[in-house]
Amino acid sequence: MPAVTVDNPLTLPKVAASGDAAARPVLAVTTAPSGFEGEGFPVRRAFAGINYRHLDPFIMMDQMGEVEYAAGEPKGTPWHPHRGFETVTYLIDGTFIHQDSNGGGGTIENGDTQWMTAGSGLLHIEAPPESLVMSGGLFHGLQLWVNLPKADKMMNPRYQDIRGGEVQLLASPDGGALLRVIAGELDGHEGPGITHTPITMIHATVRPGAEVTLPWREDFNGLAYVLAGRGTVGAERRPIAMGQTAVFGAGGSLTVRADERQDGNTPDLEVVLLGGRPIREPMAHYGPFVMNSQAELKQAFEDFQAGRLGTVPAVHGM
Numbered sequence: 205m206p207a208v209t210v211d212n213p214l215t216l217p218k219v220a221a222s223g224d225a226a227a228r229p230v231l232a233v234t235t236a237p238s239g240f241e242g243e244g245f246p247v248r249r250a251f252a253g254i255n256y257r258h259l260d261p262f263i264m265m266d267q268m269g270e271v272e273y274a275a276g277e278p279k280g281t282p283w284h285p286h287r288g289f290e291t292v293t294y295l296i297d298g299t300f301i302h303q304d305s306n307g308g309g310g311t312i313e314n315g316d317t318q319w320m321t322a323g324s325g326l327l328h329i330e331a332p333p334e335s336l337v338m339s340g341g342l343f344h345g346l347q348l349w350v351n352l353p354k355a356d357k358m359m360n361p362r363y364q365d366i367r368g369g370e371v372q373l374l375a376s377p378d379g380g381a382l383l384r385v386i387a388g389e390l391d392g393h394e395g396p397g398i399t400h401t402p403i404t405m406i407h408a409t410v411r412p413g414a415e416v417t418l419p420w421r422e423d424f425n426g427l428a429y430v431l432a433g434r435g436t437v438g439a440e441r442r443p444i445a446m447g448q449t450a451v452f453g454a455g456g457s458l459t460v461r462a463d464e465r466q467d468g469n470t471p472d473l474e475v476v477l478l479g480g481r482p483i484r485e486p487m488a489h490y491g492p493f494v495m496n497s498q499a500e501l502k503q504a505f506e507d508f509q510a511g512r513l514g515t516v517p518a519v520h521g522m
Contacts, residue, residue: 207315221457280331305514315368380414426452
């Protein structure tokens with residue numbers, strides 16, 4: 205980790221908050237509980253215990269792995285439905301194959317992102333390729349769920365395959381932080397992901413002892429999740445470590461700093477920064493459906509049971 209990097213960050217465009225930007229305070233730091241998803245791959249539930257008013261428009265995020273599978277161990281998910289939101293799968297290490305009941309999907313690996321707009325609904329499967337199941341290997345990634353506003357919940361499903369080499373690479377002024385803009389924009393630099401709900405998604409690598417203060421849209425919320433390493437968040441230097449999420453308050457900038465000493469197998473602080481414009485609509489969420497009311501949830505289940513979200517292909521190529 206990470207799969208997408210550069211030898212010299214000082215060659216990249218530089219980003220820094222202006223001196224008069226109001227620093228966002230840290231409202232809370234939470235620790236993600238561990239669990240299992242799909243056919244049994246380990247996850248950390250990054251947003252567990254955080255009030256939705258701080259998350260909106262984000263619904264949930266799982267860190268998948270980091271795990272070194274032995275031969276025969278790699279696992280995926282069975283066929284399952286989605287409606288009413290977008291799933292963002294960011295694969296840092298390993299390979300995953302996606303397929304849906306509409307014939308869409310693809311393969312992502314080593315820094316790629318697949319952005320699936322479920323919209324009106326479909327059936328979906330994610331699994332490692334047979335070659336990886338046979339050989340084993342490293343697997344590590346994130347899956348983020350982004351809500352859709354009521355006006356877009358029943359839109360036609362859509363895929364975006366974002367290759368690792370397409371992300372916008374930026375750096376802090378001293379080169380101590382490498383920033384990968386996956387979606388949205390940072391200080392006028394746009395990432396490749398096209399979003400219905402305005403958001404920003406960044407994977408930052410911060411070298412030991414380095415600090416980065418980024419401009420942050422005041423109409424967005426602010427979240428930081430640590431994939432690996434240790435450091436602090438906010439001007440007040442609140443400690444944070446692997447598997448923890450920081451919730452920022454209002455302001456025009458946010459700060460992340462890496463500790464001088466990191467774990468032996470984690471040379472840098474790896475953190476995902478998220479911000480989005482709150483939708484501020486009623487949300488009804490149960491399992492794989494995210495709608496605006498209980499009646500809409502009931503309709504989603506009825507449509508799924510009746511096969512109106514699609515059927516599993518007889519041969520799915522996994």
